[in-house]
Amino acid sequence: MYVLIGGAGMMGLRLAQRLLDLGHTVAVIDIDPLACQYAREKIGVMSFEGSAVSTSVLLEAGIMKANTIVATMTSDAINLALVTLSKHYGVPQIVVRLNDRDFAQPYRIAGASHVISTIDVAITRIVNAIEYPEVEAMMHFEQGQVEVLKLPVTKDCYITDRTVADIASDPKFPKGSLVIGYQSHPQADLIIPNGGTVLEAGSTILVVTKPNYLRQIIQFVGLSTTHLPTVEVSD
Structure with a gap:
């Protein structure tokens, strides 16, 4: 499976490593050249320097052949744009990181397959550990x-x-x-x-x-x- 990850921050890089370990073909997109270099040299995945909502960068990264795209950036507005573009290019599965709950419904309307609030997941795990x-x-x-x-x-x-x-x-x-x-x-x-x-x-x-x-x-x-x-x- 070809998985394209928008954002090479801590979450995006760890996700890339995990998916690579599972045998998937993985690529990341990020505006930070150092993050892209780290992804290539330390993790061993493909990386594309530029905006994850640039159509030219997305096409270069192979969005037309991607099975899954994951939007992991901290800006919901940028993630929403990536979800919309991914839907436009016919990506079968679109997973997005939710930061602000107000974006939950817009993400679904835009075509996200899975909307995951990392903050809610972390809070739930902490509460469960206490309770x-x-x-x-x-x-x-x-x-x-x-x-x-x-x-x-x-x-x-x-x-x-x-x-x-x-x-x-x-x-x-x-x-x-x-x-x-x-x-x-x-x-x-x-x-x-x-x-x-x-x-x-x-x-x-x-x-x-x-x-x-x-x-x-x-x-x-x-x-x-x-x-x-x-x-x-x-x-």
């Missing part, structure tokens, strides 16, 4: 209507050495929640468990649940939650 220190990772889907938690299974957990089926049938396990992933140890592959999968100490699990069941899930697993109030599980 739920037991959770290794948490992801939100459908505007926060569904949560996926990554939880450690310690030797003293309530769920240790129990099967997924046994856990699912436990009346204390929040209804509608599911164990959807299992990793026996940090170096092991993540698998989709079946009912007979035994959750061993030292492993991690992925659990999908509703937001109002977050604390119940943590308490059910049996992690240390002394700082959290006890909440009864309800249907």
Whole structure:
């Protein structure tokens, strides 16, 4: 896949490195010659010096053959212009970094496939780390209507050495929640468990649940939650 990134700041360069590691063909556009040089020499991606909203620069960078374009610049106005031009040139997937929430709808109207607020993502991660220190990772889907938690299974957990089926049938396990992933140890592959999968100490699990069941899930697993109030599980 050919991915064109508008902006070679910290986000754009890190994204370029990650995409390159995943095997994609990547190019960045930036007005800063030093950033472009760094992208070429240190990361190993193509770079084009100039404005990311210059049609001549975009055509030189191969926007006509790009599968995805990502607008990572700090100016929403410039990002919006890049989204509009990308739509004009028929780029199938357009991803944009949102800085000011007032631009969210204009981005969608202009044709952005994905609008991502990096500030909101960072704030959410920080709040989750404060509120739920037991959770290794948490992801939100459908505007926060569904949560996926990554939880450690310690030797003293309530769920240790129990099967997924046994856990699912436990009346204390929040209804509608599911164990959807299992990793026996940090170096092991993540698998989709079946009912007979035994959750061993030292492993991690992925659990999908509703937001109002977050604390119940943590308490059910049996992690240390002394700082959290006890909440009864309800249907």
